Amino acid sequence: MDVCENPLPLSGIRALEWGHAVMGPSCGMVLADMGAEVIKIEKAPSGDDTRYLPGFGVGLFPYFNRNKRSLALNLKDERGKEILRQLIGKADVFFENFGPGAADRLGFGYQACAALNPRLIYCNLKGFMPGPYENRPSLDNLVQMMAGLAYMTGPKGRPLRAGASVIDILGGVFGALGIITALYERERTGQGKHILSTLFESTAFLVGQHMAHVAVTGEKSIPMPEGTAPWSVYDLFETAEGDQIFIGMTSDFHWQRFCDTFGLEKLKADERLKTNNDRVSQREWMIPELQKLFKSMPKQRIVELADEAKIPFAPIIRPDQLFEDAQLNQGHGLVETTFPDGTRTKMPKLPMRLGGCDFGLRNDPPQVGEYGREALGSLGYSPDQVEELVQAGIVAVGNGK
Numbered sequence: 001m002d003v004c005e006n007p008l009p010l011s012g013i014r015a016l017e018w019g020h021a022v023m024g025p026s027c028g029m030v031l032a033d034m035g036a037e038v039i040k041i042e043k044a045p046s047g048d049d050t051r052y053l054p055g056f057g058v059g060l061f062p063y064f065n066r067n068k069r070s071l072a073l074n075l076k077d078e079r080g081k082e083i084l085r086q087l088i089g090k091a092d093v094f095f096e097n098f099g100p101g102a103a104d105r106l107g108f109g110y111q112a113c114a115a116l117n118p119r120l121i122y123c124n125l126k127g128f129m130p131g132p133y134e135n136r137p138s139l140d141n142l143v144q145m146m147a148g149l150a151y152m153t154g155p156k157g158r159p160l161r162a163g164a165s166v167i168d169i170l171g172g173v174f175g176a177l178g179i180i181t182a183l184y185e186r187e188r189t190g191q192g193k194h195i196l197s198t199l200f201e202s203t204a205f206l207v208g209q210h211m212a213h214v215a216v217t218g219e220k221s222i223p224m225p226e227g228t229a230p231w232s233v234y235d236l237f238e239t240a241e242g243d244q245i246f247i248g249m250t251s252d253f254h255w256q257r258f259c260d261t262f263g264l265e266k267l268k269a270d271e272r273l274k275t276n277n278d279r280v281s282q283r284e285w286m287i288p289e290l291q292k293l294f295k296s297m298p299k300q301r302i303v304e305l306a307d308e309a310k311i312p313f314a315p316i317i318r319p320d321q322l323f324e325d326a327q328l329n330q331g332h333g334l335v336e337t338t339f340p341d342g343t344r345t346k347m348p349k350l351p352m353r354l355g356g357c358d359f360g361l362r363n364d365p366p367q368v369g370e371y372g373r374e375a376l377g378s379l380g381y382s383p384d385q386v387e388e389l390v391q392a393g394i395v396a397v398g399n400g401k
Helices: 023-033 055-064 078-090 110-116 140-146 149-153 166-189 199-217 252-262 265-269 276-281 283-295 299-309 319-324 326-330 372-378 383-391
Strands: 014-018 037-043 068-073 093-096 121-126 193-198 233-238 244-249 313-315 334-338 344-348
Touching (some): 014 023, 014 078, 023 055, 023 068, 023 121, 068 078, 068 372, 078 110, 093 166, 110 121, 140 166, 166 193, 166 199, 193 199, 233 283, 244 252, 244 283, 244 299, 252 265, 252 299, 319 344, 372 383
Parallel strands (some): 014 093, 093 121
Antiparallel strands (some): 233 244, 244 313, 334 344
């Protein structure tokens, strides 16, 4: 793996992240991993509520907040607001993902921030674009339900959200894309830009392929677990041990190599199975035949032959098994990270490389307010003034600097 040259692509860019949960922090993680100085604005004294979520929420803060610096402020006090205003005046980017109108109510809406810094790239990460829904509160789960994704994911009558925060993350990544584009445009215009990235419209963007199917066929949508796949083999199969493996064959070459490698000369010679569309029409009897075949074989043997045949396949894997995944480890797709509670583990890197290099870890996820003293010092506050603000509860400095 090549080492990314310094400076990283976004080095020299200062971004203020005023966010929580997943959408805002995922936007910030993209920018931070690519080299931006991302200062996470948290509430004093306890920090982002996401730090303390139970259940599936336990991993949200430590995963989405690496490579950032924490500044904890009391924004209900004018002194805390003044600190943030000074930082906005020196920043390149400001983005937030709180509820509709929250930033404006506290005095940090787009117009107020642009008046402080005309070159500022300002991004709202929200539930909805302007329209009838724009003032509604929103959640990842909610928009998956109302924009058709949950309907398409679960079996009929059982809408099912995806097993990760895919829309929060997608909305955050679209926000980062908008920010990076606006930074590029600023090189030409010298002016900042107001960006809006939203959950509902991100979901509709994903579901657009199913909308196109309706437009072409005139048929109502059918959930993917019950609809007809466009490919002849695109199914889960059970192995001899009772494990599951997905096999997908999306071309005639896949089918031919599969038959040759698995010793299925009879199926290869069957005229009813000559092309993909022929095989789709014969799935009613063909798939049970393949089910019998795979059920008679150990999983490892199926994997070996599928690999040899160069057909798409995937054993069903749990997230906990990814820590030791050969591709992620040998392909340098994981980065050693220490969480705020001291847990040391491996987490996925950004799934991209530029010029043969990837983006690793510069800073572990921060303790609450660990950048407080340094941030205020950079604004000209003396050590005594900083201590006064700390004692007054305007700034929390946690266990850090």
